[in-house]
Amino acid sequence: MTQLPFLLIAGLILCAFFTVSYASQRFRFPSVLAYILTGAAVSFWFAGNHLVHLASEVGIVLMFFVLGLEFPLTRMVEISRRIWPAGLLDVLFNFGGTLAIAWIFGCDGITAFMMGSVAYATSSSMSAKMLDEQKRLANPETEFILALLIFEDLVAPILISVMAGAEGGEGLTPITLLVLMLKLVGLTVGAMVFGLYGFRRAAPFVERHIDDDFMPLFSVGIALGYAGLAVYLGLSEILGAFLAGMMLSETGRSRELEHLSLPIRDLCLPFFFFWFGTSIRFEEGISSLGLMFAMILWAVLGKLVSVYVGAILFGLSSKHSFKAAFSMVHRGEFSAVIASLAPASWRVFSGIYILTTAGIGILLFGKASAIAKWFEVLRKRRLKISGPRQLSG
Amino acid sequence: MKVKTADLPGIGKRYSLDLAEGDHLVIILHQNGYREIYHFSDPDADEPDWTVKMTDEEARQIGAILMGADYQPVSDDRMEMLLKSIRIEWLQVKPESELANRRIIDSQIRTRTGATIIAIKRGDRMIGSPDAQEIILPGDVLMVVGNRMQTKGLDHMCHSCILNMPERGSTPDSGSAASS
Numbered sequence: 001m002t003q004l005p006f007l008l009i010a011g012l013i014l015c016a017f018f019t020v021s022y023a024s025q026r027f028r029f030p031s032v033l034a035y036i037l038t039g040a041a042v043s044f045w046f047a048g049n050h051l052v053h054l055a056s057e058v059g060i061v062l063m064f065f066v067l068g069l070e071f072p073l074t075r076m077v078e079i080s081r082r083i084w085p086a087g088l089l090d091v092l093f094n095f096g097g098t099l100a101i102a103w104i105f106g107c108d109g110i111t112a113f114m115m116g117s118v119a120y121a122t123s124s125s126m127s128a129k130m131l132d133e134q135k136r137l138a139n140p141e142t143e144f145i146l147a148l149l150i151f152e153d154l155v156a157p158i159l160i161s162v163m164a165g166a167e168g169g170e171g172l173t174p175i176t177l178l179v180l181m182l183k184l185v186g187l188t189v190g191a192m193v194f195g196l197y198g199f200r201r202a203a204p205f206v207e208r209h210i211d212d213d214f215m216p217l218f219s220v221g222i223a224l225g226y227a228g229l230a231v232y233l234g235l236s237e238i239l240g241a242f243l244a245g246m247m248l249s250e251t252g253r254s255r256e257l258e259h260l261s262l263p264i265r266d267l268c269l270p271f272f273f274f275w276f277g278t279s280i281r282f283e284e285g286i287s288s289l290g291l292m293f294a295m296i297l298w299a300v301l302g303k304l305v306s307v308y309v310g311a312i313l314f315g316l317s318s319k320h321s322f323k324a325a326f327s328m329v330h331r332g333e334f335s336a337v338i339a340s341l342a343p344a345s346w347r348v349f350s351g352i353y354i355l356t357t358a359g360i361g362i363l364l365f366g367k368a369s370a371i372a373k374w375f376e377v378l379r380k381r382r383l384k385i386s387g388p389r390q391l392s393g
Numbered sequence: 394m395k396v397k398t399a400d401l402p403g404i405g406k407r408y409s410l411d412l413a414e415g416d417h418l419v420i421i422l423h424q425n426g427y428r429e430i431y432h433f434s435d436p437d438a439d440e441p442d443w444t445v446k447m448t449d450e451e452a453r454q455i456g457a458i459l460m461g462a463d464y465q466p467v468s469d470d471r472m473e474m475l476l477k478s479i480r481i482e483w484l485q486v487k488p489e490s491e492l493a494n495r496r497i498i499d500s501q502i503r504t505r506t507g508a509t510i511i512a513i514k515r516g517d518r519m520i521g522s523p524d525a526q527e528i529i530l531p532g533d534v535l536m537v538v539g540n541r542m543q544t545k546g547l548d549h550m551c552h553s554c555i556l557n558m559p560e561r562g563s564t565p566d567s568g569s570a571a572s573s
Contacts, residue, residue, distance in 0.1 A: 070403065079402060128403055135444050137401060138409065138419035138431045146402045203528055204494075252496060252526045255424075323439075369439045 006051075013052075017270045028133065030126045032332050033358055035270050036351065039277015046278045056275040058224070059268030060337060061241040062261055065223035067153055068245020069254045069261075073192075076154050079147050086144070086310025087151035093306035094299075095120040095159070101298055105291040110166055111346065117159040118339050118350045119299055121152040123332025123358065130327075130365050141324040144314050148307070148328070156334050157239040158184070163341055164236035183233050188243060191226070195247030206251040216260040222248060223261065238337065276336045280351035281344065292349065299357045300364075303329050318379065322372035330361020411436070428452040453521075481511075481536065482544045484551045488531035492550055498525040506546035508539030 017035070024034040039046070046052055071079075080087065099116030107115065127149055131142055165180040199206075209215055223244045230240025248257055304325045311321035331354050339350030364371070399407045405423040412418060417436040421429040426449035431441035447455065486492050492500050503509055513520040513527065514534040520527065529535070537547055 075402075124403065132404070135431060135441055137404065137407065137421050137429070138433070138441060139439070142401065143399055143407075146404065150402050204530075207528070207530070252524075252528050254526070255524070373439075 010051075013271075013274075014267070017274070021270065030123075030129070030330075030332065030358065030362065031270075032123065032125060032273050032336070033355060035273035036277040036280075036336065036355065039274040040280045040351065041277075043278040043281060046275075049275075049278070052271055052275045052278070055268045056272035057237070059265060059270070059272045061223060061227040061237055062220070062265035063269055063272075063333075064157065064238045064241040065227075065245040066258055066261055066265060068242040069249050069258045070245075071150060071153065072249035072254070073246050076150060079150050080154060083144070083147040083151050083310075083314065085313045086148055086307070087155070089306045089310045089313075090148065090152065090303075091120065091155060093302040095155075097298055097302045098295060101294050102291065105288060105294065107291075110163075113166070114163060114338065114342055114346065115295065115350075117156075117163060118335045118342075118353065119295060119302075119331070120159065121156050121331065121334035122149060122303070122328045122361075123330050123334065124149045124153065126330050126332050126358070126362070127327070130362070134366070136327075139320070139323070141311065141316055141320040141327070144311055144316055144320075145324055145327055148310065152334070156338075157236065157242045160338055160341070161230075161236040161239045163338065165234055180235075183235055184239070187230055187233065187235060187240065191243035191247045195250035199247055199250045200252075203251045203253070206253050206257075210253060210256045215257075216264070219248060219257045219260050220264060272340075273333070273336060276340050276347075276351070279340070279344070280348050288349075292353065295353060296356055296360075299331065299353070300329050300360060319372050319376045322375045323368045326364045326368035326371050328361075329357060329364050331357040478540055479538060480541060480544050481538050482548070483514075484535045484537055484544075484548050486529055486531055486533045486535060486551050490531065490551050492529045493531040494528060496526055496528050497523060500529070500550070502547060502550070506539070506550065507543035508537045508547040510535050511538050512536040 016038070020034050020038050021031050023029075024031040095116040097116075098119035099112045102112035102115040103109075127145060131137055131145070136142055161184055162177075162180065165176070165183070206215075206218075223241055226244035226247075227237040227240035230243075231237045248254070251257070307328045308321050308325040311324045312318065316324065335350065335354045335357075339347055339354065342350060394410055394412070396408050396410045399409075401407050401421070403424075405421060408420040408422075410418050410420075415434070417433040419431040419433070419441070421431070423429065428447050428449070428451075430445045432443050433441050492502070497510060511522060512535075513523050513529070514536065515530060515532075535547070535551065537544055539547070
């Protein structure tokens with residue numbers, strides 16, 4: 001591998017990514033999964049490739065940076081205010097529930113926490129793409145689904161930070177947890193101060209120079225810098241990148257700054273999923289088939305129940321709540337981000353978990369309307385039978 | 394006609410409306426500029442009967458055609474009534490204006506005046522349907538829509554430091570576009 005010139009390798013990889021991405025679009029297959037599978041297929045050649053890992057890190061930082069730009073904290077909080085009952089239920093069922101399952105199967109605290117985090121979040125990129133492709137943007141449950149995804153976006157960086165912190169130290173003791181929380185708060189407050197007192201004042205500067213060629217340097221520099229600072233503090237680069245996006249959004253030019261960072265993100269992000277794929281070694285095997293089976297079962301059941309109840313609490317009709325529930329099973333990029341922090345043996349485990357749940361989720365998403373209709377008929381029939389007697393169950 | 398709007402976080406904005414003929418339309422403005430129209434004959438249907446997708450430029454052209462920029466089928470007296478209730482005006486923001494260097498949302502323009510900014514002309518650039526986070530700069534020309542009282546209220550905000558100080562820069566040098 002190393003005999004070939006760097007440029008040739010880079011060019012070949014990018015062309016291969018292009019092919020994979022184009023093909024996945026043609027066949028309506030999520031590109032995230034396509035990259036992971038490609039990576040897993042050729043992991044033999046790329047094991048421990050330093051450059052792929054570097055590019056993947058830049059990609060993941062920019063992914064969260066753009067997320068922070070799109071949803072500044074004030075907007076996130078505003079959305080969360082409406083969605084928090086459903087959001088908390090989601091955390092409780094899918095993070096808490098999986099953590100409990102892993103615990104019962106004999107995992108230690110950190111591993112259980114990690115499995116809970118891997119299982120927690122639905123894939124935003126797949127959801128957005130499928131909602132658009134299947135022309136469901138007009139449906140009432142779409143708003144709810146998107147809002148819940150944003151709530152997850154807000155929780156995920158925190159989970160990742162706690163995990164990154166716990167990995168660095170010798171596990172989670174109350175003191176390390178306290179120090180970690182202080183650092184977390186410090187980094188967040190820092191971003192708010194920079195945002196409100198620094199970047200809001202710098203708005204005219206950004207406004208004047210938005211089209212100049214040095215502006216991508218400005219925005220990507222700040223993204224990588226703040227992410228790096230987070231790593232230096234022993235936190236996760238993902239949280240740092242997210243906060244960097246949040247503080248730059250205070251300039252009021254999120255849209256343009258986002259456009260500047262998007263090309264670089266689109267170049268680098270495939271490397272992340274590819275790299276994650278290469279780190280899955282099937283020959284290492286899965287440590288516990290029972291746990292895998294239980295987790296996948298819970299991945300479907302937990303999401304269905306929590307999203308359904310959450311949607312009812314949000315004020316949707318039961319039919320639309322069913323539809324929402326069956327549209328949120330697929331796990332994807334967040335789980336991969338978290339699994340990438342895991343030790344090698346668990347990475348295989350998580351990789352298979354992600355691919356399986358994503359597959360099931362995509363199937364259910366396509367059938368969501370039909371299933372919801374069927375459930376609705378069933379529910380009405382049951383109501384008719386049990387209606388006159390009592391409202392029980 | 395009642396238009397319901399909703400945010401689709403991460404995707405864009407959704408407008409739904411019922412037409413006089415009974416059709417239900419949903420218009421989606423994607424963040425990346427694409428517009429989509431979904432048509433439902435039954436508002437509760439799961440899937441639209443048909444959808445159209447257009448680029449930003451196509452949508453603007455179609456919008457202008459629909460607005461009657463080229464050919465105006467509405468009879469004269471009805472048009473006049475429309476103009477009486479709705480005015481589109483161009484207002485320049487003075488440096489001493491309370492709006493200058495503040496975000497639209499911070500100035501609470503719609504709550505305080507009722508008028509809506511539909512575009513901002515800044516130098517050679519046009520910012521169409523600006524975000525509430527947009528910062529208004531001195532010298533900007535605002536394209537605003539509202540009734541007479543509403544646009545007048547906003548006109549005052551463009552000139553004076555404080556609202557309700559009407560007689561400061563009384564005549565706007567940018568005239569009104571829509572009224573006679």
